[in-house]
Amino acid sequence: MKRIGIKDVAAAAGVSATTVSHILNAVEGKRINAETRATVLRVADELGYRPNKLARGLRTSRTYTVGFISDGIATTPHAGQIIQGAQDAGSEHDLLLLMLNTGGDPELERKAITLLIQHGVDGILYASMYHRIVEVPAQLRSVPTVLVDASSGDSAVPSVVPDEEQGGKTAAQTLLAHGHRRIGFVTNVDDIPASRGRLAGYRAALADEGIEFDPALVAADRSDAPGGYRAARTLLTSAARPTALFCFNDRMAMGAYRAAGELGLPIPAELSVIGFDNQELISENLHPALSTVALPHYEMGARAIALLQAVITTSEITGPAVQEVLRCPLVTRDSIASPSRS
Amino acid sequence: MKRIGIKDVAAAAGVSATTVSHILNAVEGKRINAETRATVLRVADELGYRPNKLARGLRTSRTYTVGFISDGIATTPHAGQIIQGAQDAGSEHDLLLLMLNTGGDPELERKAITLLIQHGVDGILYASMYHRIVEVPAQLRSVPTVLVDASSGDSAVPSVVPDEEQGGKTAAQTLLAHGHRRIGFVTNVDDIPASRGRLAGYRAALADEGIEFDPALVAADRSDAPGGYRAARTLLTSAARPTALFCFNDRMAMGAYRAAGELGLPIPAELSVIGFDNQELISENLHPALSTVALPHYEMGARAIALLQAVITTSEITGPAVQEVLRCPLVTRDSIASPSRS
DNA sequence: CTCGCCTGCCAAATCGATTGGGCAACTGGT
DNA sequence: ACCAGTTGCCCAATCGATTTGGCAGGCGAG
Numbered sequence: 001m002k003r004i005g006i007k008d009v010a011a012a013a014g015v016s017a018t019t020v021s022h023i024l025n026a027v028e029g030k031r032i033n034a035e036t037r038a039t040v041l042r043v044a045d046e047l048g049y050r051p052n053k054l055a056r057g058l059r060t061s062r063t064y065t066v067g068f069i070s071d072g073i074a075t076t077p078h079a080g081q082i083i084q085g086a087q088d089a090g091s092e093h094d095l096l097l098l099m100l101n102t103g104g105d106p107e108l109e110r111k112a113i114t115l116l117i118q119h120g121v122d123g124i125l126y127a128s129m130y131h132r133i134v135e136v137p138a139q140l141r142s143v144p145t146v147l148v149d150a151s152s153g154d155s156a157v158p159s160v161v162p163d164e165e166q167g168g169k170t171a172a173q174t175l176l177a178h179g180h181r182r183i184g185f186v187t188n189v190d191d192i193p194a195s196r197g198r199l200a201g202y203r204a205a206l207a208d209e210g211i212e213f214d215p216a217l218v219a220a221d222r223s224d225a226p227g228g229y230r231a232a233r234t235l236l237t238s239a240a241r242p243t244a245l246f247c248f249n250d251r252m253a254m255g256a257y258r259a260a261g262e263l264g265l266p267i268p269a270e271l272s273v274i275g276f277d278n279q280e281l282i283s284e285n286l287h288p289a290l291s292t293v294a295l296p297h298y299e300m301g302a303r304a305i306a307l308l309q310a311v312i313t314t315s316e317i318t319g320p321a322v323q324e325v326l327r328c329p330l331v332t333r334d335s336i337a338s339p340s341r342s
Numbered sequence: 343m344k345r346i347g348i349k350d351v352a353a354a355a356g357v358s359a360t361t362v363s364h365i366l367n368a369v370e371g372k373r374i375n376a377e378t379r380a381t382v383l384r385v386a387d388e389l390g391y392r393p394n395k396l397a398r399g400l401r402t403s404r405t406y407t408v409g410f411i412s413d414g415i416a417t418t419p420h421a422g423q424i425i426q427g428a429q430d431a432g433s434e435h436d437l438l439l440l441m442l443n444t445g446g447d448p449e450l451e452r453k454a455i456t457l458l459i460q461h462g463v464d465g466i467l468y469a470s471m472y473h474r475i476v477e478v479p480a481q482l483r484s485v486p487t488v489l490v491d492a493s494s495g496d497s498a499v500p501s502v503v504p505d506e507e508q509g510g511k512t513a514a515q516t517l518l519a520h521g522h523r524r525i526g527f528v529t530n531v532d533d534i535p536a537s538r539g540r541l542a543g544y545r546a547a548l549a550d551e552g553i554e555f556d557p558a559l560v561a562a563d564r565s566d567a568p569g570g571y572r573a574a575r576t577l578l579t580s581a582a583r584p585t586a587l588f589c590f591n592d593r594m595a596m597g598a599y600r601a602a603g604e605l606g607l608p609i610p611a612e613l614s615v616i617g618f619d620n621q622e623l624i625s626e627n628l629h630p631a632l633s634t635v636a637l638p639h640y641e642m643g644a645r646a647i648a649l650l651q652a653v654i655t656t657s658e659i660t661g662p663a664v665q666e667v668l669r670c671p672l673v674t675r676d677s678i679a680s681p682s683r684s
Numbered sequence: 685c686t687c688g689c690c691t692g693c694c695a696a697a698t699c700g701a702t703t704g705g706g707c708a709a710c711t712g713g714t
Numbered sequence: 715a716c717c718a719g720t721t722g723c724c725c726a727a728t729c730g731a732t733t734t735g736g737c738a739g740g741c742g743a744g
Contacts, residue, residue, distance in 0.1 A: 003459075005700055016724045021702060031721055053460045054400045055700035058729045063396065065461070068441070077419035077623065083441065096461060099410070099439045101429065117345075118395045119407070119438060225627035254627050261603065281419065281623045285567035285596050347730055358694045363732060373691055397730035400699045690741085697734080703727085711720075 004047050013043040020044070024051070057120055066090060066308065067116035067124040068097045071104040076129045077279060078297050082148055085301025086125060093309055095122070106137070113139045123308045125301075126150070131161055131193045144311040148304045149297075151323060158307045158321040160300045164194050167293045167328030168201025168246075171274045174291070174330055175244040176209050179338045180272060184235040184242035186252050188223035195248065198276065202246060217242055221252075228255025236263055236271070243339040244272035250282040253290055253335075268337035278331050288334035296326040346389050355385040362386070366393070399462055408432060408650065409458035409466040410439045413446040418471045419621060420639045424490055427643025428467060435651055437464070448479070455481045465650045467643075468492065473503055473535045486653040490646045491639075493665060500649045500663040502642045506536050509635045509670030510543025510588075513616045516633070516672055517586040518551050521680045522614060526577040526584035528594050530565035537590065540618065544588060559584055563594075570597025578605055578613070585681035586614035592624040595632055595677075610679035620673050630676035638668040 010017040015036060022030045023040045057063035068086065070079060087097055098121060102108040116124060117139070124143050128134055128150035136145070136152045147159035175183050185202050188195050203213050219234045221227035228247055235242055236259055247253035253275035257267065265271040267288055275283060278294035303324055352359040357378060364372045365382045399405035410428065412421060429439055440463060444450040458466060459481070466485050470476055470492035478487070478494045489501035517525050527544050530537050545555050561576045563569035570589055577584055578601055589595035595617035599609065607613040609630055617625060620636035645666055 006702095007700080017701080018703080018724055018726095019722085022723090025702080027703085031723090033722060036722075050456060050460045052400075052462065052700050054396050054405065054462050055729090056702075058394075058396045058400055058700080058731085059702045061729080065440075077422070080419070080421055084443065087441065087443065094457070096457065097441045098407075099425065099429065099441045101426065114392060115436070115438065118392050120394065120396050225629065229629070251623070251627055255629075258629050279623060281593070281621060282627070285593055285624070287567065287571070287597075287600055348732095349730080359731080360694055360696095360733080361692085364693090367732080369733085373693090375692060378692080394730050397699090398732075400701085400730080401732045403699080685744105687744085688742095691739090692737105693739105694737080695735095698732080700729105702729090704725105705727100706725080707723090709721085709723105711718100713718095714716090 003052070004049055005052065006049070009040065009044045009047055009049045012047060013040045015040060024049075061120065063120045063122055064094050065096050065098055065119065065121045066305070067113075067119075067121040068099050068127065069109065069112055069116070069124060070099075070101045070127040070129060072101055072129045077281065078149075078277075078295065079127070079129060081297035082127055082301040082304075085298035085303075086148075086305045087301070088298075089302035089305035093305075095305065095309075097125075109137055110139065113137060113143075117143060122312050125304050125308065127304075131164065133193070144308055146304045146308045146311070148300050155321055155323055158311065158323065160304045160307065160324045160326060161193070162295050162300065162328050163325045164197025164328070165201040165204070167276065167295075168198030169205045170201070170328065170330050171198070171246045171276060171293045172202045172205035173208075174274060174336065175246060175272060176205060176211075178244075178272060178336055180242075180244040181211060181339075182214075182217065182240060182242040182244075184232070184245045185218045186228055186231040186235065186245055186247040186256055187218060187220045188227070188248045188252070189220045190223070198248060216240075223249055224251050225255035225258070228252025229259050230255070232256035232259035233263070236260065236265065243270075244274070244336070247273060247275045249277045250275040250279040250290060250292055251277075253292070254282050254286060257286055257290075268335050270340055272336040272339075274336060276328075283331070283333065286335075291333045291335045292331050293328050294331050295328055299326050345394070346391055347394065348391070351382065351386050351389055351391045354389060355382045357382060366391075403462065405462045405464055406436050407438050407440055407461065407463045408647070409455075409461075409463040410441050410469065411451065411454055411458070411466060412441075412443045412469040412471060414443060414471045419623065420619075420637065421469070421471060423639035424469055424643040424646075427640035427645075428490075428647045429643070430640075431644035431647035435647075437647065437651075439467075451479055452481065455479060455485075459485060464654050467646050467650060469646075473506065475535070486650055488646045488650045488653070490642050497663055497665055500653065500665065502646045502649065502666045502668060503535070504637050504642065504670050505667045506539025506670070507543040507546070509618065509637075510540030511547045512543070512670065512672050513540070513588050513618060513635045514544045514547035515550075516678065517588060517614060517616060518547060518553075520586075520614060520678055522584075522586040523553060523681075524556075524559065524582060524584040524586075526574070526587045527560045528570055528573040528577065528587055528589040528598055529560060529562045530569070530590045530594070531562045532565070540590060558582075565591055566593050567597035567600070570594025571601050572597070574598035574601035575605070578602065578607065585612075586616070586678070589615060589617045591619045592617040592621040592632060592634055593619075595634070596624055596628060599628055599632075610677050612682055614678040614681070616678060618670075625673070625675065628677075633675045633677045634673050635670050636673050637670055641668050 006017045010020045100112040124145045127148035134150045151159040219231035221231040275292035278292045283290035283292045348359045352362045442454040466487045469490035476492045493501040561573035563573040617632045617634035620634045625632035
């Protein structure tokens with residue numbers, strides 16, 4: 001059973017392929033008899049005609065295909081959300097995602113881009129698995145590109161990133177709103193936009209309340225559960241123990257839970273905890289469930305596609321590229337309460 | 343800067359496009375002068391010629407593109423591994439993955455398949471996000487298809503699934519090897535291949551050791567941390583407390599950890615725990631780190647592509663479809679020890 | 685010198701769409 | 715009856731490759 005093509009429709013409708021094309025694509029400036037149009041539409045529908053995108057792409061050089069390059073799909077559960085967002089947004093324009101991940105290998109990356117271009121993608125999403133500054137491969141300059149969860153040094157390429165500072169501020173404000181005044185910050189040791197931004201947000205929130213920043217309330221360690229455990233333990237055993245902890249991410253929060261458990265500090269009665277990232281596997285399964293700030297992965301994927309689509313259609317009229325910063329929403333669960341005795 | 347095509351190469355090499363095509367594709371039965379061949383190859387390389395896959399696909403109806411349909415990319419971190427495996431295996435054949443996830447919506451699914459076919463994919467990977475029996479959409483019958491982490495009722499379509507029974511057996515055997523005799527099974531309530539297979543494996547391992555199966559050692563609840571907590575608590579407070587727990591998955595194990603903590607049973611000194619799934623976010627971050635049985639997601643993705651590739655190239659000579667069952671390996675961490683006093 | 689056979693290459697058709705440039709047929713005014 | 719202007723449609727070229735079926739030219743044999 002061969003697939004039916006435009007000629008089959010044309011034959012069945014008693015017109016030429018040209019006319020069928022004009023009608024199905026609603027070409028402007030072509031005059032078509034209403035009756036003919038109806039017939040063709042009906043016949044096309046009856047036959048279940050689906051234009052061959054290869055042929056169309058060859059002719060129009062629009063393939064309705066977008067490359068999705070990432071430096072590591074497998075390593076983080078976040079990736080899925082970005083993809084999902086991109087996909088959902090893409091489906092509105094009938095865009096398909098061509099996935100490729102390179103593990104960060106520049107050689108592989110070059111090949112990947114070449115391959116995508118060979119396939120005639122309309123554009124490329126270049127996604128990082130954690131928010132960072134990336135070097136944009138030169139080849140990408142010749143293709144519509146949007147950076148996801150990453151930005152370039154120069155701002156020649158549009159990008160979509162989370163608002164780390166607002167997120168950090170939200171986290172701290174949430175604790176402040178419950179009446180906490182001594183809030184520990186369990187952070188990580190890497191100098192990345194996330195740590196910097198979240199710290200800045202934390203400080204900003206304190207400043208708004210007129211609370212002075214106390215470096216003794218900040219403990220840095222590796223950004224995993226053991227690191228969180230150590231950092232939290234340090235803060236919780238210090239002279240003036242904080243009544244709440246803002247953890248750089250949910251993994252560190254998981255460690256903080258253990259520290260609190262060991263020290264006999266029930267959460268949230270004696271210690272409030274807020275995380276970051278909203279890794280549901282952790283935040284939903286901890287006990288009590290962890291309140292946290294979510295990264296807008298889904299939205300980043302969706303917005304990235306929107307930006308890309310804009311670049312594609314308004315081809316080449318690029319001023320300074322859009323650098324979009326997306327809000328990190330609070331996810332309220334059960335790990336925050338007011339401090340025990342004020 | 344227009345992309346350079348086969349004609350450009352032909353012109354630069356002073357031959358026809360036909361000849362260039364013959365040479366670059368190493369067409370059998372065509373006689374080509376060695377010198378000409380060398381020239382063309384050199385010129386093609388110098389110009390950086392990359393054949394347009396659209397044009398080629400249009401002519402040959404091989405696009406080197408595979409559709410990846412799943413019922414939920416976002417919901418599980420496993421997906422990434424499957425994709426990664428498929429991608430890595432695919433890259434050996436220059437295959438690209440066209441991602442689409444449908445959230446299980448049959449309507450969306452139909453559209454997705456149609457879209458993929460329009461794009462001329464060489465085949466389709468139909469992936470489930472957890473091991474189960476699926477109904478294969480009728481449209482897929484006309485396209486080479488492989489089921490991933492799923493199997494069809496009839497075995498008309500090739501599939502790749504994990505060996506749940508072997509995995510369950512491995513888990514139980516590991517505990518038995520440490521000298522445990524009373525092993526609790528914290529399982530879930532759904533009747534899916536995973537629960538059935540793992541239970542069967544557990545029973546088989548016991549039988550091998552001549553230990554009688556004791557239904558009192560099996561507790562079922564929801565397959566999340568709270569469920570695991572409740573089930574584990576039930577077992578650990580029962581008359582003859584088990585010295586080890588085999589948990590249906592890592593989330594339930596996470597709950598079991600909490601139960602053990604509350605009951606003052608240090609892991610692994612007083613209680614050994616083994617999980618399933620190897621969700622690193624959990625198993626690596628629990629304390630002590632959780633020994634578990636891994637699902638072969640990466641391998642499933644890779645094998646699926648291999649099977650698909652086989653179907654594609656040996657077109658249509660299908661006997662009964664291959665149903666591949668992949669081994670679940672043990673991942674040893676720190677949650678297992680010998681029972682305290684034997 | 686001619687015939688047949690290789691050797692080495694190429695012209696043209698093809699895949700399935702889109703698209704610019706017409707071309708008949710009809711209409712209406714004179 | 716003639717002409718200009720519409721209307722409604724189609725021919726043929728095009729996108730960039732692959733593939734079929736030759737075609738020239740050289741060479742050895744007769």
